[in-house]
Amino acid sequence: MNRRKLSKIVFKISRYIGFNKLCYLLNKGRKRILMYHNIIPDEYFDDSINLEYSISESRFKNQIDFIEKRFKFGLDLENPNEVTITFDDGYQNQYSIGSKILDNKNIKGYFFCSESLINNDRILLIDKIQLWFDYVPYRLYKIDRLNLSFNISNREERKQSWSKVQDLIFNNKSSMEEVELSLNEAYPFNKIEVNKEFYKLRFNSIKESDINQMKDKGHKVGAHSSMHNILSNMNIKKLDKDIKRCVQNVGGIYNTDVFCYPFGTHDDVSDEVIDIVKSNKFKMGLASINSPNDKREYSKDFIPRIDISSIDDKYHIDFILSGARYLIRNKKLLPPI
Numbered sequence: 382m383n384r385r386k387l388s389k390i391v392f393k394i395s396r397y398i399g400f401n402k403l404c405y406l407l408n409k410g411r412k413r414i415l416m417y418h419n420i421i422p423d424e425y426f427d428d429s430i431n432l433e434y435s436i437s438e439s440r441f442k443n444q445i446d447f448i449e450k451r452f453k454f455g456l457d458l459e460n461p462n463e464v465t466i467t468f469d470d471g472y473q474n475q476y477s478i479g480s481k482i483l484d485n486k487n488i489k490g491y492f493f494c495s496e497s498l499i500n501n502d503r504i505l506l507i508d509k510i511q512l513w514f515d516y517v518p519y520r521l522y523k524i525d526r527l528n529l530s531f532n533i534s535n536r537e538e539r540k541q542s543w544s545k546v547q548d549l550i551f552n553n554k555s556s557m558e559e560v561e562l563s564l565n566e567a568y569p570f571n572k573i574e575v576n577k578e579f580y581k582l583r584f585n586s587i588k589e590s591d592i593n594q595m596k597d598k599g600h601k602v603g604a605h606s607s608m609h610n611i612l613s614n615m616n617i618k619k620l621d622k623d624i625k626r627c628v629q630n631v632g633g634i635y636n637t638d639v640f641c642y643p644f645g646t647h648d649d650v651s652d653e654v655i656d657i658v659k660s661n662k663f664k665m666g667l668a669s670i671n672s673p674n675d676k677r678e679y680s681k682d683f684i685p686r687i688d689i690s691s692i693d694d695k696y697h698i699d700f701i702l703s704g705a706r707y708l709i710r711n712k713k714l715l716p717p718i
C-alpha cells in the first residue's frame with residue numbers, strides 16, 4: 382500500500398475512533414485562520430508552478446461546504462468559534478471568483494492586496510519571475526549573470542530551475558530585480574505566451590472599483606506590503622517607506638489595520654520587520670504558517686494561519702482543523718494568538 386492510501390486510512394480512523402473529536406475539544410480556545418491565494422476555474426487548473434498555492438474553484442467550494450458543517454465563518458481574528466478566511470496578494474480572481482463565492486454564502490473574508498498592484502496593471506515581481514519558468518519554450522538557457530544554466534525540456538525541469546532561482550532570491554544572493562533582468566536577457570518576458578483569459582484572472586490585479594464593491598459587501602481589504610518583497614531582506618529605510626505607503630491607505634483603500642506579511646514565514650519576518658509594522662500603527666500581523674519555531678512565539682503581531690489549499694479529502698481537512706495533525710507532528714495544541 383502506498384503512503385497516500387495509508388494516510389487516507391489514518392485520517393478516516395482518526396475521525397471514527399473519536400481522536401479528532403478529542404482534538405477539537407482540546408483546541409477549543411484556539412483560532413483557525415485559513416490562508417488562500419488564487420482561486421482558479423477548474424478548466425485552467427493544472428500543476429503549473431504559478432498555481433502552487435492556488436486552489437481550483439470546485440475544491441474551494443467543497444472545502445467551504447465541508448467546514449461550514451462544523452464552524453461559523455467570521456472576521457473576528459480573536460474569536461476561536463469562528464473560522465476566518467483570508468486571501469493574499471490582490472489578483473483579479475480573488476475578487477471575481479473568491480469574493481463572489483463567499484457572497485453567495487454570506488461569508489465575509491479578508492483580502493490582503495499589495496499596495497503597488499492596486500490601480501496598476503502590474504504583476505508582482507516574484508510572480509513575473511515564476512511565470513518565466515512556467516511558460517518559456519523548452520530549450521537550454523545559459524544565464525551567465527546568475528552563474529546558472531537551465532536545460533528546460535519538461536515540467537519537472539521547469540520546477541527544478543525555478544527552485545534554483547528561489548534559492549538565490551530567498552537567501553539574498555541575488556535581488557529579484559537582478560533575476561528579472563537576467564531572465565529577460567535569456568528570453569524576453571514580452572515574448573512569453575500565456576492564455577489571455579487565464580492571464581487576466583491569475584495575473585491582473587484587483588481594481589479599486591472592485592475593492593470598493595468587496596468592501597460594500599462587508600469584506601475586509603487589508604495591506605500586504607507595497608512591493609511584496611521579502612521584508613527581512615530589506616534595509617530599514619526602504620522597509621519603512623514600503624510600510625508607510627500601506628498605512629497611508631488605511632481608512633482609504635484599506636478598511637482594516639490588520640497587516641499581512643508577504644511570504645510570511647519566520648525567515649521572511651524578522652523582529653525588526655514586526656517592530657516597523659507595529660510602529661506604523663498596524664494592530665495585528667498575519668504569518669503564513671502555524672508550525673512551531675524556536676525563534677518566536679505566535680502573538681497578535683505574528684498570527685498563525687493554516688493552508689489547506691492543496692487538500693481534497695474531507696477526512697484530511699477534519700484531521701487538520703481539529704488539530705490532530707498538529708498534535709501528532711508537534712506534540713502540541715494549535716498555537717494560541
Ligand SMILES: [Zn+2]
Pocket residue numbers: 469470605609642643644
Ligand atoms: Zn503574498
